[in-house]
Amino acid sequence: MFNNRIKVKALLAGEPAGQQATVMGWVRTFRNNQFVALNDGSTNNNLQVVLELGKFDDTLLKRITTSAALKVTGTVVASQGKGQKLELKADTIEILGDSDAEKYPLQPKKHSLEFLREKAHLRFRTNTFGSVFRIRHSLAFAIHKFFNEKGFVYLHTPIITASDAEGAGEMFRVSTLPFDNPPRREDGTIDFSEDFFGRATNLTVSGQLEGELGATAFGEIYTFGPTFRAENSNTARHLAEFWMIEPEMAFCDLEDNANLAEEFIQYIIRYAMEHNADDLEFLRQRLLEEEKAKPQTERSELDLIQKLEFVVNNQFERITYTEAIDILLQSNHYKKKKFQYDVSWGIDMQSEHERYLVEKHFKKPVIVTNYPKDIKAFYMRQNEDGKTVAAMDILAPGIGEIVGGSQREERLERLEQRMTEMNIPHEELWWYLDTRRFGTVPHAGFGLGFERIVQFVTGMSNIRDVIAFPRTPKSAEF
């Protein structure tokens, strides 16, 4: 029986009234042969367990090492020391699991994030990762809560997909054919008709196309699942395996889409602020410490919590692509030739351009709409000007593109014409085109990279530190 335990979070929230309590957790530090800082993952705050001198065996005390698992029963009393309101005066201590101090790699001190990345199986036991992953959980939960309250259906789109039409990037092949000697056709190409699914299949790069099938029946759906890109991207904001949220709404245009995206982002951030105040406070302090090493000019004006409050309490800026280009062209930054890449209408904005708009010009999240059709996907709705499509990107300070979405082309002829222009095989997407044949309606949706919003909320600068076990090129340990 273990369920008589009280979690540290609950215990710390109560009053020290001399009541009995049993806690279980892992030792963070053992000071003075007398004070155990015990953490059970329910909160960043440790419980101070006090061991009366002489009350416990030396052999037991020797086994209270960093990260040993303990069961402690004792009396909850007001703390005599500073730093905590209450503490647990131990009556009995049971070592549930020993931890060899000479071999345990984490010390009660500050470790670099790079080092902890190589100890990803243990990094949850640190304050930073404890906070990050509790916040990650809250955001995931808030996402389901938000859509559920709005009547969206949670649709599970396939992980294995046969369509390569989305063009969202390089894909991971899924196959049971032998690598060393795959069956070949007469022309030497691999014969996938003999593969498991009878055709070439890959891991999904997006659930959007299937999402549209759901939206044109349920009205409003969302997906929230793993997504895979085999791009050789080595950056602080890319993963080969990441989680994406893709809502898709029928009877919805670009403006409705932008409104929903903004409301959604504010909702989930607000949820984390309400439910993870301690974790955010810890991360706020952590970032302040980190910024002390930087020159004053590079430090951020707002701390983490101020930044989140600002985002939650202010409307996102909304501009068209054309306006964005004008702002860039008229900026002093451009006139002084400080952009590495040139600016003109029709370019796919580089991250330096996006960063200028978001971090220098507006200093808040920006929704950019109506991009040139030539730099966007085939399924986006063509605007009447013949040049742009009803696309929408949300750019966030410090992260870049956090949301990419659009109103979809619901007119069959326009969609087919665009697919032809972009060399997208019609026959492969017959099922997608059927939505436009049978009761087509204006609809829209977007994709939000989950890890990027977790980065934004936690202030972690590397995406590998907001997913438990990151998959990146040349790296799939754990």
Next chain:
RNA sequence: UCCUCCUUAGCUCAGUUGGUUAGAGCAUCUGACUGUUAAUCAGAGGGUCGUUGGUUCAAGUCCAACAGGGGGAGCCA
């Protein structure tokens, strides 16, 4: 994938123009102390200097390749 920087003790790092036995703080271990907050004090152990090859009388130090990692860029979410 491109540019750039890094790799020395368990961790964070120092190591001079190439020169004998490679250092510090923390951690660990031993002891002391005991209301501590990354406890403190004293002592001890701990190293194939990322790997391979080269230059040299002599390489942690110079050169090359490879591996891993950081930062920036591209691709994107």
